[in-house]
Amino acid sequence: MNLNELKKSLSKLPLGDIRYFDTIGSTNDEALAWAANDTPDLSVVIADEQTAGRGRLDRKWFTPKGTALAFSIVLRPTPEERPHLTRIVGLAALAVAESLRERGLDARIKWPNDVLIQNRKVCGILIESVWSGEDIDCVVIGIGVNVSQGSVPPEEMLQFPATSLEAELGQAPDRGEIVRDILAALIGLRPNIGTDEFLKQWEDLLALRGETVQVETEKTPPVMGQISGLESDGSLKIRNEHGEFVTVRFGDVRLRPLA
Ligand code: ATP
Numbered sequence: 001m002n003l004n005e006l007k008k009s010l011s012k013l014p015l016g017d018i019r020y021f022d023t024i025g026s027t028n029d030e031a032l033a034w035a036a037n038d039t040p041d042l043s044v045v046i047a048d049e050q051t052a053g054r055g056r057l058d059r060k061w062f063t064p065k066g067t068a069l070a071f072s073i074v075l076r077p078t079p080e081e082r083p084h085l086t087r088i089v090g091l092a093a094l095a096v097a098e099s100l101r102e103r104g105l106d107a108r109i110k111w112p113n114d115v116l117i118q119n120r121k122v123c124g125i126l127i128e129s130v131w132s133g134e135d136i137d138c139v140v141i142g143i144g145v146n147v148s149q150g151s152v153p154p155e156e157m158l159q160f161p162a163t164s165l166e167a168e169l170g171q172a173p174d175r176g177e178i179v180r181d182i183l184a185a186l187i188g189l190r191p192n193i194g195t196d197e198f199l200k201q202w203e204d205l206l207a208l209r210g211e212t213v214q215v216e217t218e219k220t221p222p223v224m225g226q227i228s229g230l231e232s233d234g235s236l237k238i239r240n241e242h243g244e245f246v247t248v249r250f251g252d253v254r255l256r257p258l259a
């Protein structure tokens, strides 16, 4: 990835500042530090390689040089968006899924933070917040997309099957175009974040809908049942084996199809 080409590709979008790194620990760490220093809304940190890419609970996110997209967006919520901050993970996941669907891929959202193609993980999303006292000052949206097959970790590192855009499309697409499309989709969806239509769009793209799944959390016994949809705050609604509806909130939740 070349900074000039990247800037050209992103030049038509109403972004804040852009920082590009050939190599970095984690784009989320950089964006969090930058956000604490008043960087404008929709500033983007993007890197060709991450040496300490993170998933939830500090799990490792594999980003070898030249193979993947790893970027983080600083979002400064408007007063209208503030009541809907729990929907930001949906905003990011929908932006990724819709931009991949535009390329003919059947991309779906594995709630809460992954995008799958044919039930394989092609993208992970990590949302982190910068606090100012008791309020969220801004949100960092970290997005990792497996572009060429070299970005897919070895089987033994995976707890869920993974894929890349190269494997799904037959060739690796241009990373600048993918990041541009995702950012454009996010900017386009953002004004609708509080609407019922947004929730419906998110719900319509949920992976494993209607299938029996197991949801594991650290604290409670696993919930088994079928994904029935989303609550207004973006929590997952499961219909359990007794026909009761159980709400699964965000946190360390692992969703697995029942083999
Ligand atoms: P899972 O993805 O197993 O359902 P999760 O979404 O809770 O669980 P996260 O912390 O969100 O897990 O993601 C981190 C996990 O993703 C790592 O533990 C690793 O198994 C897997 N992983 C790491 N790098 C990649 C990658 N480039 N592509 C796909 N999966 C990856």
Ligand code: BTN
Binding pocket: 025, 026, 027, 028, 029, 050, 052, 053, 054, 055, 056, 059, 061, 069, 070, 071, 072, 113, 114, 123, 124, 125, 126, 142, 143, 144, 145
């Ligand atoms: C997950 O599935 O657990 C989320 C993975 C998020 C990875 C992205 S890559 C860009 C940003 N920087 C990070 O360190 N993590 C996110």
